[in-house]
Amino acid sequence: MSLDPEHDKREQPGPAAGPGRRLSRRHLLLGGAAAGIGAAGAIGVDLVAKTGSGGSAPPPAPLVSGTDTVPFFGVHQAGVDTEAQSRVTFVALNLLADVDRAALRRMMRILTDDAARLTQGEAALADSEPELGVVPARLTVTFGFGPSLVAVAGGLAPGWLKPLPAFTIDRLQPEWNDGDLLLQIAADDPMTVAHATRMLLKDLRSFATVRWVQSGFRRAAGSEKPGTTMRNLFGQVDGTVNPVAGTTDFEALVWDTASGPRWMVGGTGFVLRRISMNLDKWDGLDRSGRESTIGRTLATGAPLTGTRERDEPDFTATTALGFPVIPEFSHLRRARSEDTTQRILRRGYNYDDAPSGGGVSNSGLLFASFQADVDAQFVPIQTRLDTLDLLNEWTTPIGSAVFAIPPGCTMNGYIGDTLF
């Protein structure tokens, strides 16, 4: 595969590409195909010449909250310590067999350049619908590498970069597992996510095929007070004990320092579990049964021994009958370790797909977590939940994937440049 001459320019993504540059690359990429359209294309060209209504005029400026942006370049990739946006699409891809180290390097340069543009509300370089790129709405694009990609790159993989151990509760469906390359595309606007996803998948056409796509949502931006912990479709407050971005606690739990290969310093580990939630069966459980299953009240998310969401649970408190107030089998109790290094950053989303087979729901959680060391942090928690967690009665993991999230890059670099 020969490298498009425009690609060299992409190594130093700068401020907004002018329309001329955009048209130039589009012409290169699409010129041949467009020539085949015949009458329509030809008449179109004629029209543009005569009416002056060509496509190079800038689209109207967006207003209101859609203009919010998150910086792309930095020590860490965005989309990890970013306050979770309301919409996400996770895409996993399989590398084509002929993609070698040099091709991977080109691939990551192209992806980095377009991701950087799109997150700042600019059209992608070969954007065929530039008007859809003007509402960044806090768009972040986060890249992750699977074991095969690291192997093709000739790098050393972190020890935890492999499929999770088999858990007894798992009913994994291969179509939701694993992958060579991960894109996490998140924004507060579903059109922004759809457009960015499409532009990046177009960039990937010569390098990889889509393995799976999983989309999820939280409450819309502005629906609730900022900082409100999300609720899942069981109605539970979900994610209360997350480490707080910017603290040393967060730094230690999330960002890789020097425990593994050097190219991962400033990166993190990512786990995605597709967890089907049986809402129909959950309906059979009354409110108090639900609360003891979780260990938290539904109304406020407070532990059953407290009154506010962030109160520390008291696992020693007992009822008059001598039972623990927070049951041994509760999700809260089982997820919590005495070892404070066994913690993770949760950044999950709900999914709600069309039901089939007479059910009234096909819903669940895209459980997503970031942690510096998947084996040391995530696996012990999941092992405890696998052994005993009453919530397992209503939830089933049906997909599982682990990716290495490399560090961020400078404006002169590209995501993954420490690996190549």
Place this chain on the structure above:
Amino acid sequence: MSLDPEHDKREQPGPAAGPGRRLSRRHLLLGGAAAGIGAAGAIGVDLVAKTGSGGSAPPPAPLVSGTDTVPFFGVHQAGVDTEAQSRVTFVALNLLADVDRAALRRMMRILTDDAARLTQGEAALADSEPELGVVPARLTVTFGFGPSLVAVAGGLAPGWLKPLPAFTIDRLQPEWNDGDLLLQIAADDPMTVAHATRMLLKDLRSFATVRWVQSGFRRAAGSEKPGTTMRNLFGQVDGTVNPVAGTTDFEALVWDTASGPRWMVGGTGFVLRRISMNLDKWDGLDRSGRESTIGRTLATGAPLTGTRERDEPDFTATTALGFPVIPEFSHLRRARSEDTTQRILRRGYNYDDAPSGGGVSNSGLLFASFQADVDAQFVPIQTRLDTLDLLNEWTTPIGSAVFAIPPGCTMNGYIGDTLF
């Protein structure tokens, strides 16, 4: 099927149901199932008694834009002249064989009551996740009736309430067609739509099964200046010529007056077409080719003979070569009739599902339109587009459904009460 004794109370939906009443009906409906849970349920009850952390505390009040509501009761159903929300789920159901006129009446009373509550930010009467019901975010629920439902009710159907004529461009897949009952559930928050959908489908368990579910999106509320015309995933401005709510033009085009059966006065006709858009093929068309296909500029949505989106197109203008500036085969030209009664209210949404089979998109438009008379307004337009519309090269209708949208109701009535 015996009627739950609580149902009589539902005939006059009032202000918020107190927790006592909610628990009462939930107990009736779920008590048996909950009793079967065993240890978890029993311990849960014990916990509530001892800690006082039961579920009857009101959920925390939502803030910011999520609190906006659209009135439910009125001459017309909401969700037609309502400024389109950012998210929609359309659900079509098949009535169970044993559902008779009396059961339909009960069904519509229950649905009306819960829809009225949910749209005002209150939990549904048997809401098992009341905390998810507190962010109305302009939720509207709009009900539609298919031919079979009207027949079971013993009513006279409007002449247009039948499948659309077969168009040559159609490649309809039966799983996206028709239905007995339609729910259009729309809000500015995806969690709100998911929760309302689930609550209403639970109400329908004894009456109907799900036939299809189609979800779509526009830009998030607040992403763009209010009133901005939506763009579809081709990047086109889509829906410019819509009649404006509140005008006599809108009244005449959308609301049924006295042309059909009396129960439909104040109602309207609804068409939903699932239109697959081949984005991959569309990529092969250059920008000017796209503009001549549509008849509008991509940047502003202005007709090719104008400069602003809402400029009237000049179909007589010609280029120096003598070709019409707005081509005969363009979508704009073909959709427009000399007969101004041949107009509709478009209220469509984009869809973007997971791609399969090596493609990079599975996307399209949920074309949704409201019009007083489907045969007199929608069918002539679609017939012209079927005969000649260059856009057909990139779009394929794969689903089609027509429903009668009955008028609204008072607080003492229920949707469909004019039919029963």
